[in-house]
Amino acid sequence: MKGKAKLTFIEPQGRRGRPFNAWITRWPMLGPITLATMLKRRGWEAAVYNENISGPLLENPSAYQEVLASDIVGISIMTSTANRGYRLADRIKSERPSIRVVFGGVHATFMPHEAAEHADIVVRGEGESVIEQIASGALTSGIIDAQPLATLDEIPTLDHSVMYDFEKLFGGLAPHLYELPVMTSRGCPHGCTYCSVTRMFGRTVRRQSVEKVVQDARAYRERGFSRLMFYDDNFTTDREWSSEVLRRLAPLGMRFNAQVRADFHWRDPARKVLDSELLALMRSAGANLLFIGYETIDDDTARDWHKGYRGEGTLAERLMEDTRILHDHGFWIHGMFVLGPQHTQSAARNIVSFAREARMETLQISVLTPFPGTPLFREMEQHLLLRNFPSDWDFYDGTHCVYNHSQLGIEEFQRTVLAAHRQFYRNIFSLNRLMRVMRESIPARDKVAILRRHFRIARTTMREWRRETESFIRFVKEVEPASAL
Numbered sequence: 001m002k003g004k005a006k007l008t009f010i011e012p013q014g015r016r017g018r019p020f021n022a023w024i025t026r027w028p029m030l031g032p033i034t035l036a037t038m039l040k041r042r043g044w045e046a047a048v049y050n051e052n053i054s055g056p057l058l059e060n061p062s063a064y065q066e067v068l069a070s071d072i073v074g075i076s077i078m079t080s081t082a083n084r085g086y087r088l089a090d091r092i093k094s095e096r097p098s099i100r101v102v103f104g105g106v107h108a109t110f111m112p113h114e115a116a117e118h119a120d121i122v123v124r125g126e127g128e129s130v131i132e133q134i135a136s137g138a139l140t141s142g143i144i145d146a147q148p149l150a151t152l153d154e155i156p157t158l159d160h161s162v163m164y165d166f167e168k169l170f171g172g173l174a175p176h177l178y179e180l181p182v183m184t185s186r187g188c189p190h191g192c193t194y195c196s197v198t199r200m201f202g203r204t205v206r207r208q209s210v211e212k213v214v215q216d217a218r219a220y221r222e223r224g225f226s227r228l229m230f231y232d233d234n235f236t237t238d239r240e241w242s243s244e245v246l247r248r249l250a251p252l253g254m255r256f257n258a259q260v261r262a263d264f265h266w267r268d269p270a271r272k273v274l275d276s277e278l279l280a281l282m283r284s285a286g287a288n289l290l291f292i293g294y295e296t297i298d299d300d301t302a303r304d305w306h307k308g309y310r311g312e313g314t315l316a317e318r319l320m321e322d323t324r325i326l327h328d329h330g331f332w333i334h335g336m337f338v339l340g341p342q343h344t345q346s347a348a349r350n351i352v353s354f355a356r357e358a359r360m361e362t363l364q365i366s367v368l369t370p371f372p373g374t375p376l377f378r379e380m381e382q383h384l385l386l387r388n389f390p391s392d393w394d395f396y397d398g399t400h401c402v403y404n405h406s407q408l409g410i411e412e413f414q415r416t417v418l419a420a421h422r423q424f425y426r427n428i429f430s431l432n433r434l435m436r437v438m439r440e441s442i443p444a445r446d447k448v449a450i451l452r453r454h455f456r457i458a459r460t461t462m463r464e465w466r467r468e469t470e471s472f473i474r475f476v477k478e479v480e481p482a483s484a485l
Ligand code: B12
Pocket: 013, 014, 015, 020, 023, 024, 027, 028, 029, 030, 031, 032, 034, 035, 052, 073, 074, 075, 076, 077, 078, 079, 080, 081, 102, 103, 104, 105, 106, 107, 123, 125, 126, 127, 128, 131, 183, 187, 194, 195, 196, 197, 201, 231, 232, 233, 366, 369, 371, 372, 396, 397, 398, 399
């Protein structure tokens, strides 16, 4: 490689027609942007092509030619995008064998040998510690175990100019209405059986310093952004740190969304002492919409999945109380739930009734999916129906049932999950959401833009998902007729 190499990172697209796609066009994975920013700052030529934003790479001739002009192509894969990533890699390699193809991301971390069949290099874990050696040609092949970042303050303030079509992320809204993704911590202290985070980033949470978080927020605000989306898996695992970040963010007058646990506002495991101070700090710092992985309202399931809920009384009662408290403090709630092989229509009905009674703003029910590297994967490996890998990874996306659902059969189960969303959104969407957006203190023109966007997303999401469900059922009937019914 003569001179400094040119690197292009790719975030491949997953299957169409899934409810998560509504967010995917707004929220890129931060790995490729972080690595490209680091390289650019150190003088390399680096870019990120995200298929969710810019469309399929092979259908974008000018971008594809630029990718083929790279010395190194880095492809970031999670399980649901792995197959697409491999196909892109094979195509790029066949057209330009001299390009060095590197895989990274959570799927490459747990399936390195599979990824190595389509690449020169596979990086397991966090890419920051090795990416420059790859760029310089000091590392040219093999499976590399990257060391986790010791201090997250080394993560640069993101330079979004590395991305193709960055503005498309705003979805037609002004930049100040776009929730710019940031991530200030890595790891999660909980050990839920289905989750890759603890296995990928560790059970000890590493955080950026308060100073660094605020410095980045200030830089983004100066670029015209006034809303942030904290990707942190759990924004409130360290009360002192969160409180200090919130105190320092408040004067910036920004708004933000974050992922938290439903019960984060209790100071004690017995749920006697409410953390009113933290709740007030969250509000005054601009916290708006909370993404909460309730996962289940059923005690047995929570125990099976090691969800770690504490306290007395039924789980449903406790979670209802938690939700009421959060609503009383003015937060909007996006409730995320999961249905698995042990659940039937009644579990879906219970979740919908719970979410409606709790007046959740939005609801998402995923299909329990075993991802490589998790305890759940090891537990279910022998029972997987869709195991024609890598192509069947397309279905490992929290939307498709990839195992035999002995209680309902796959067809009935898929229809149950879809019907639950239809039931929830039928009435609630227009009322709760509309009223809350109308009460926001932003100009009427912006409110109309936000509402139009929500309606468009909701309508197309449900339509595409219905189609996808039918096509998946047809597919399962063809390959596994006995399990479909
Ligand atoms: C934001 C987010 C989303 C957003 C946007 C995601 C997107 N654009 O695809 C939304 C809400 C839409 C979403 C959807 C889904 N998500 Co999600 N999501 C996340 C979250 C919270 C943060 C992602 C992130 O930016 N991380 C921070 C960056 C720094 O990490 P990173 O991108 O992995 O990059 C690092 C390394 O992987 C590596 N690396 C990455 N790429 C490359 C490339 C090269 C060349 C190299 C060398 C290194 C390298 O270096 C990077 C820096 O250290 C993660 C959890 C997490 N903590 O990461 C889950 C996570 C990625 N999601 C997950 C899942 C399962 C899903 C869904 C299937 C939904 C679901 N819950 O069932 C869908 C599928 C989306 C899809 N693409 O098909 C799983 C993935 C597990 C797996 N094995 O695939 C995760 C890990 C969460 C979990 N609980 O397990 N998600």
